Amino acid sequence: MDRAFRVVVLGGDAAGMSAASQVKRRVKSAEVIVLEKGEDVSYGACGMPYNIGYKGNINDLVVMSAEDFRRKRGIDVRLLNEAIGVDVKTKSVAVRNHATGRQYEISFDKLFIGTGARANVPPIDIKAKEGVFTLKVLDDARKIKAYIDSREPSRALLIGGGFINLELAENLKRLGMDVIILEKLDDILPGYERELVNILKAHLEENGVKLITGVDVLGIDEKLIVKTNKGDFEADFVNIAAGITPNTDFLKDSPIVMQKGAIDVDRYFKTSVEDVYAGGDCAMIYHRLLDRNVYMPLGTNANKAGRLAGANMVSAGEPFAGIVGTTLFKCFSLGVAKTGLSLEDARNEGYDAESITITAPTKAHGYPQQGSITLSYVFDLLSGRLLGAQMVGSFDAIWRVDVLASALYAQMTIRDIQGLDLAYSPPFAPVWDPILVCANQAIKRVGK
Amino acid sequence: MDRAFRVVVLGGDAAGMSAASQVKRRVKSAEVIVLEKGEDVSYGACGMPYNIGYKGNINDLVVMSAEDFRRKRGIDVRLLNEAIGVDVKTKSVAVRNHATGRQYEISFDKLFIGTGARANVPPIDIKAKEGVFTLKVLDDARKIKAYIDSREPSRALLIGGGFINLELAENLKRLGMDVIILEKLDDILPGYERELVNILKAHLEENGVKLITGVDVLGIDEKLIVKTNKGDFEADFVNIAAGITPNTDFLKDSPIVMQKGAIDVDRYFKTSVEDVYAGGDCAMIYHRLLDRNVYMPLGTNANKAGRLAGANMVSAGEPFAGIVGTTLFKCFSLGVAKTGLSLEDARNEGYDAESITITAPTKAHGYPQQGSITLSYVFDLLSGRLLGAQMVGSFDAIWRVDVLASALYAQMTIRDIQGLDLAYSPPFAPVWDPILVCANQAIKRVGK
Numbered sequence: 001m002d003r004a005f006r007v008v009v010l011g012g013d014a015a016g017m018s019a020a021s022q023v024k025r026r027v028k029s030a031e032v033i034v035l036e037k038g039e040d041v042s043y044g045a046c047g048m049p050y051n052i053g054y055k056g057n058i059n060d061l062v063v064m065s066a067e068d069f070r071r072k073r074g075i076d077v078r079l080l081n082e083a084i085g086v087d088v089k090t091k092s093v094a095v096r097n098h099a100t101g102r103q104y105e106i107s108f109d110k111l112f113i114g115t116g117a118r119a120n121v122p123p124i125d126i127k128a129k130e131g132v133f134t135l136k137v138l139d140d141a142r143k144i145k146a147y148i149d150s151r152e153p154s155r156a157l158l159i160g161g162g163f164i165n166l167e168l169a170e171n172l173k174r175l176g177m178d179v180i181i182l183e184k185l186d187d188i189l190p191g192y193e194r195e196l197v198n199i200l201k202a203h204l205e206e207n208g209v210k211l212i213t214g215v216d217v218l219g220i221d222e223k224l225i226v227k228t229n230k231g232d233f234e235a236d237f238v239n240i241a242a243g244i245t246p247n248t249d250f251l252k253d254s255p256i257v258m259q260k261g262a263i264d265v266d267r268y269f270k271t272s273v274e275d276v277y278a279g280g281d282c283a284m285i286y287h288r289l290l291d292r293n294v295y296m297p298l299g300t301n302a303n304k305a306g307r308l309a310g311a312n313m314v315s316a317g318e319p320f321a322g323i324v325g326t327t328l329f330k331c332f333s334l335g336v337a338k339t340g341l342s343l344e345d346a347r348n349e350g351y352d353a354e355s356i357t358i359t360a361p362t363k364a365h366g367y368p369q370q371g372s373i374t375l376s377y378v379f380d381l382l383s384g385r386l387l388g389a390q391m392v393g394s395f396d397a398i399w400r401v402d403v404l405a406s407a408l409y410a411q412m413t414i415r416d417i418q419g420l421d422l423a424y425s426p427p428f429a430p431v432w433d434p435i436l437v438c439a440n441q442a443i444k445r446v447g448k
Numbered sequence: 449m450d451r452a453f454r455v456v457v458l459g460g461d462a463a464g465m466s467a468a469s470q471v472k473r474r475v476k477s478a479e480v481i482v483l484e485k486g487e488d489v490s491y492g493a494c495g496m497p498y499n500i501g502y503k504g505n506i507n508d509l510v511v512m513s514a515e516d517f518r519r520k521r522g523i524d525v526r527l528l529n530e531a532i533g534v535d536v537k538t539k540s541v542a543v544r545n546h547a548t549g550r551q552y553e554i555s556f557d558k559l560f561i562g563t564g565a566r567a568n569v570p571p572i573d574i575k576a577k578e579g580v581f582t583l584k585v586l587d588d589a590r591k592i593k594a595y596i597d598s599r600e601p602s603r604a605l606l607i608g609g610g611f612i613n614l615e616l617a618e619n620l621k622r623l624g625m626d627v628i629i630l631e632k633l634d635d636i637l638p639g640y641e642r643e644l645v646n647i648l649k650a651h652l653e654e655n656g657v658k659l660i661t662g663v664d665v666l667g668i669d670e671k672l673i674v675k676t677n678k679g680d681f682e683a684d685f686v687n688i689a690a691g692i693t694p695n696t697d698f699l700k701d702s703p704i705v706m707q708k709g710a711i712d713v714d715r716y717f718k719t720s721v722e723d724v725y726a727g728g729d730c731a732m733i734y735h736r737l738l739d740r741n742v743y744m745p746l747g748t749n750a751n752k753a754g755r756l757a758g759a760n761m762v763s764a765g766e767p768f769a770g771i772v773g774t775t776l777f778k779c780f781s782l783g784v785a786k787t788g789l790s791l792e793d794a795r796n797e798g799y800d801a802e803s804i805t806i807t808a809p810t811k812a813h814g815y816p817q818q819g820s821i822t823l824s825y826v827f828d829l830l831s832g833r834l835l836g837a838q839m840v841g842s843f844d845a846i847w848r849v850d851v852l853a854s855a856l857y858a859q860m861t862i863r864d865i866q867g868l869d870l871a872y873s874p875p876f877a878p879v880w881d882p883i884l885v886c887a888n889q890a891i892k893r894v895g896k
Contacts, residue, residue: 014879047814047874060814288869299879300872321867328871337871366495366508395875399847402870402881403854409868410858419769420857421736422850423776423785424748426495427843431462431747433850 004031007313008093008108010083011247012036012066013043013137014299015114015280015306020075022310023110030314032075033106035095037082037115040138041066046299048141049164053171058142086111086254088273110275110313113251113263114306117244117281117297122159125219132220132238135164147237154178157226157235159217161188163329163336164241166200169209170332172237179208180233182215182226184242191342193376195357196392200336207332244297246282259284262295267319269309277313279305288322289340289387289408290349296323324408325388328401335398339405340388343378352381356442360434362397364426373397375438377404377414384413384446400435414442452479455761456541456556458531459695460484460514461491461585462747463562463728463754468523470758471558478762480523481554483543485530485563488586489514494747496589497612501619506590534559534702536721558723558761561699561711562754565692565729565745570607573667580668580686583612592687601685602626605674607665608689609636611777611784614648616687617657618780627656628681630663630674632690639790641824643805644840648784655780692745694730707732710743715767717757725761727753736770737788737835737856738797744771772856773836776849783846787853788836791826800829804890808882810845812874821845823886825852825862832861832894848883862890 007023009016012034020032034041043061051061066077078095084103085094092107119134126132131153133144147153156172158165161183169179181204188211189197204211216229226233246262257264257272263283265271271278279285280302284293301323311317328337346353355378362371373393379386389404407417417439424431432440453475457468460482468480482489491509499509514525526543532551533542540555567582574580579601581592595601604620606613609631617627629652636659637645652659664677674681694710705712705720711731713719719726727733728750732741749771759765776785794801803826810819821841827834837852855865865887872879880888 044813044874044879046872046879047812050815050874054816056814056816063813298872300870303879318863321864322869324869326869326871328873328876330873330875335876339869339871364495365492365511366504367498368502368504396844398876399850399871402847402868402883403850405869405871406851406854406858406860409864410854410860412854412858415766416769416857420850421770421772421774421787421853422748423774423787423847423853424494424746425776425778426492426498427778428776428783428846431492431494431751435850 004029005109006031006033006107007110007112008106009034009112009114010093011114011116011280011282012041012077013045013114013116013280014302016112017042017064017069018303018306019112019114019277019279019310019313020069021073022307023314024073024075026311027314034069034075034077035081035083035093036077036079037098038137038139039079041069041077041079043138044299045136045138048135048138049167049171051141052144052148052168053174058138058145061138083115084250086251086256088254088256088276091275111277112309112313113271113276113278113282114280114302115247115282117246119241120243120245121240122217122242124217127222128220128224129222131224131236132240134240135168136244148175151236153237155235156180156237156239157182157233158239158241160241161211161213162241165239166331167329168239169204170330173207173209177237180210180212182217182228182233183211183213184215186214188213189336191344192338192390193343193355193357196374196376196390199374199392200331200334203332203334244281248282259293260295264293267322268312268317269305269320270312277309279309286320286322288324296325298327321409324405326401326405328398330395333395334392335395336392337398337401338388338390339401340386340408341378342388342390346378346380346387351387353378353387354381354445356438356445358434358438358441360437361430362394362434363428364430367426371397373400373434375400375434377438377442379414379442379446381446384415386412386414386417403435414439414446418443452477453557454479454481454555455558455560456554457482457560457562458541459562459564459728459730460489460525461493461562461564461728462750464560465490465512465517466751466754467560467562467725467727467758467761468517469521470755471762472521472523474759475762482517482523482525483529483531483541484525484527485546486585486587487527489517489525489527491586492747493584493586496583496586497615497619499589500593500596500616501622506586506593509586531563532698534699534704536702536704536724539723558725560757560761561719561724561726561730562728562750563695563730565694567688568691568693569688570665570690572665575670576668576672577670579672579684580688582688583616584692595685596623599684603683604628604685604687605630605681605683606687606689609659609661610689611775612689613687614779615777617652618778621655621657625685628658628660630665630676630681631659631661632663634662636661637784639792640786640838641791641803641805644822644824644838647822647840648779648782651780651782692729696730707741708743712741715770716760716765717753717768718760725757727757734768734770736772744773746775769857772853774849774853776846778843781843782840783843784840785846785849786836786838787849788834788856789826790836790838794826794835799835801826801835802829802893804886804893806882806886806889808885809878810842810882811876812878815874819845821848821882823848823882825886825890827862827890827894829894832863832891834860834862834865851883862887862894866891
């Protein structure tokens with residue numbers, strides 16, 4: 001070989017930098033080049049709402065700088081360099097350097113695509129020159145923070161009732177702003193039991209956040225007045241969180257197989273093309289319970305995908321165990337979490353599924369501080385197998401989702417869950433943990 | 449039959465009342481008689497240190513009164529009635545009524561023994577008339593609270609460095625007392641990795657609690673001066689926590705098989721004698737990992753034993769899944785938890801076991817509040833199977849013990865743990881949860 005074994009990584013965030021680091025850790029001699037179209041690598045995007053709300057330094061979110069990756073790990077990180085095409089026959093990437101305007105080609109032995117996703121902006125007429133944001137990449141947070149610092153907005157309008165805007169609502173309240181959330185659908189959090197959603201909605205109201213559903217946003221005028229089918233809303237800060245789209249347009253001429261714009265991968269994170277791997281928000285990921293790929297763009301998934309893809313590119317790996325669909329977010333003092341299938345999911349999969357919901361205290365009887373959790377199990381009536389769990393409750397009690405995610409991994413039945421030897425201590429849990437209380441209720445339905 | 453099917457329950461705390469309630473719930477017509485030697489039933493004993501420290505009402509710890517059990521559940525609860533012997537041939541119990549001094553016999557169809565345990569007092573010369581306590585039953589807490597209220601002690605001496613005195617230390621500090629703990633052994637928390645114990649010891653010191661190890665207590669004089677091989681300690685409050693002994697002396701003439709004073713049971717909580725069941729602090733319990741019975745007197749175990757024994761006495765039951773040895777306690781702002789086997793346990797069981805310990809943050813990088821956990825796995829080098837886990841860390845991070853207890857239940861390997869789809873959100877956990885970080889370290893050792 002004229003040159004070292006070369007791995008090219010597209011995208012320098014969670015998935016990409018994890019892949020690059022794994023390759024370099026395993027094969028010291030490999031040349032690893034990361035092409036990042038922006039100016040940031042390896043940052044904790046999920047922390048952005050809190051960085052805004054707690055007025056942190058934006059750099060607090062950066063785990064390692066491009067310079068650190070170069071110096072400490074020997075990775076050739078090229079900021080402001082964007083992949084604009086991939087030729088899988090010649091195994092080369094067409095790159096545009098946004099700093100110089102120059103365009104060049106770079107060949108690879110192995111390619112990892114971790115180009116992430118971008119925030120959707122619905123097709124509405126936005127006349128406002130500033131004050132309208134999305135929050136997906138670090139630079140979005142940077143702009144929002146600069147705007148808040150200089151303009152001191154007091155009326156926030158959040159378009160979209162998903163978890164990003166729910167997290168942002170808490171943090172903008174922390175900054176003293178009035179917050180209104182506008183949701184297009186008739187309710188928020190699809191896939192959650194309505195009983196749980198209602199607890200969250202009451203909590204939003206208690207915390208002074210106004211949620212309006214069934215709202216069609218028609219446009220935003222020059223003065224930042226948001227026009228909707230339910231009237232006009234004056235604002236001085238708008239954030240739009242209306243889903244995301246994988247950054248895969250540059251692959252449109254390649255034979256790499258995609259599903260609705262997300263790159264399809266096998267359980268080794270290899271795409272349909274030999275030597276080309278993908279992971280993170282631009283790709284599908286294997287779901288263990290469904291035994292097929294899904295699109296679930298989350299920070300954990302991106303990190304795992306990058307790490308495993310990196311390992312698999314240079315060594316014989318293990319297949320990815322798969323996700324079970326665990327998500328969690330905080331909203332004021334509540335936690336909202338879900339793992340596995342919803343009742344609707346489960347029935348769509350052909351299970352004779354049922355759900356049961358309980359509300360239980362989260363500390364021992366008589367302990368001076370008390371909490372509450374509302375917990376729901378989805379389970380198969382025939383086998384008694386747990387298929388999913390959802391919960392809304394005191395944030396310090398929401399960790400139970402991880403026990404149930406582990407139960408799903410191990411294909412536990414409700415009877416297995418009854419048998420779990422969970423910790424008991426008055427400041428920590430009641431003697432019958434809510435996990436067991438819910439199992440004790442669910443078991444009555446199994447096999448009947 | 450001349451009379452209804454009769455179940456007699458000895459002991460009215462967690463195990464006994466759970467058993468009684470289960471029987472009555474399943475067989476409405478059954479006559480259920482509970483004999484309780486004291487004046488309290490169904491209370492949360494584990495909450496006593498906090499009830500003392502937070503100056504709660506002692507009745508806050510009572511889950512249901514004897515009167516409630518009589519009225520709401522139709523259970524004949526007889527306070528101040530103590531079983532003094534069991535004749536398994538005639539199926540009858542000899543009872544002493546401490547209120548009247550009268551003695552009587554009562555026959556049973558099924559018997560449940562849940563007489564609990566009593567606090568050990570080492571054979572030392574105690575001359576003090578008052579101010580020396582143990583803390584096992586509700587009446588102990590009542591006496592301690594009355595003493596603290598009337599005498600306002602300021603110097604507490606806690607004999608024994610186990611979790612009860614560690615919990616008490618926090619709570620006596622809450623009341624403004626000086627606290628010294630004297631431990632007989634050279635260190636506290638046997639079975640824990642020393643690295644973890646050292647974190648706890650530093651935390652005790654930071655919180656102004658003095659721990660002295662290798663102390664032989666020789667006696668306590670009239671003025672409450674505690675004489676030891678390491679000098680005299682002046683105190684105005686002394687608590688002795690030196691282990692417990694099952695309350696089974698009244699069975700000494702019965703053929704019921706015991707192990708070191710604890711009643712042996714099968715996986716249905718049946719003793720060696722037909723129609724006689726037992727559970728709670730007076731009995732052994734099945735350990736799932738060891739596949740044999742152990743003595744592990746804990747509130748959770750007592751509740752489960754009582755519930756299952758009650759069900760099994762009147763219906764065809766399932767075998768108890770078994771404990772995995774999960775324990776947890778809080779000490780100031782730290783949590784200390786353990787599940788499964790210690791390294792020493794594992795090696796004694798014949799495993800080619802190793803342990804690995806990591807320290808990791810418990811919130812996302814850049815999140816304004818941060819915590820730390822030190823986590824240790826014990827695993828089998830050959831199979832990679834997890835055998836145990838221990839942890840000391842921020843109390844709000846200590847829930848991870850329940851994930852690992854679930855992993856032990858399911859016989860997960862380290863690779864399985866790497867595959868867990870744990871929740872991620874900055875206020876909740878880092879993107880690589882400490883559970884995964886420790887697994888990523890441990891995997892390097894497996895199969896080598």
